[in-house]
Ligand SMILES: Nc1nc2c(ncn2[C@@H]2O[C@H](COP(=O)(O)OP(=O)(O)OP(=O)(O)O)[C@@H](O)[C@H]2O)c(=O)[nH]1
């Protein structure tokens with residue numbers, strides 16, 4: 001029978017060897033990962049690594065959030081514009097918006113929240129409530145709907161009376177139709193010169209249809225404009 005004392009000594013020696021080996025491995029691991037960095041504490045090293053990672057991957061850093069408010073009379077094409085800005089898939093029927101409709105776009109470090117409030121008469125009373133959170137207003141006009149241009153103009157001017165600085169993008173929509181008014185005619189009809197003052201103002205001809213996505217009136221130009229506009233500090 002082996003003496004108990006010798007067994008205890010062997011166990012102690014083995015434990016000591018494990019501890020020494022563990023310490024050596026830990027030191028080697030630290031030295032290996034620190035490479036040629038100047039001496040610093042463990043915390044310094046970890047913070048430096050994190051900083052480098054964030055610099056290497058700016059998309060991983062927090063995106064800037066901006067809200068785009070999309071308004072205009074019922075049937076002007078707001079939902080269609082939103083759909084084709086966010087998705088390039090053909091859609092045959094887009095139902096009228098009975099309340100709100102929203103879509104999110106993540107482009108170049110920008111988190112864009114596109115919010116449409118329906119344009120029917122009863123919903124227009126809610127439009128002003130959303131202005132204070134908006135970074136830009138997109139106002140969609142049906143370029144064919146001559147009989148309601150005055151209403152569109154009155155609604156737009158009333159809306160912006162208290163918002164002298166809010167950037168405005170007016171879309172002269174349905175330009176694919178042969179009887180559409182031109183942007184020059186709409187600029188006059190909507191009296192846009194009265195709204196320009198201190199704000200950035202754009203008037204774009206658009207066709208919110210799948211067939212027009214690769215044409216000069218594509219809504220993808222609106223997307224580019226919004227990215228440029230909202231990327232400004
Ligand atoms: N030809 C053509 N039709 C369009 C265009 N934009 C929208 N439409 C059509 O117009 C109708 C109304 O479009 P919507 O996008 O629902 O209009 P809206 O402004 O969202 O209307 P509400 O939600 O009721 O306020 C739909 O039948 C669309 O397919 C366009 O540029 N060209």
Ligand SMILES: [Mg+2]
Pocket residue numbers: 078079080095096097101116118
């Ligand atoms: Mg709609």
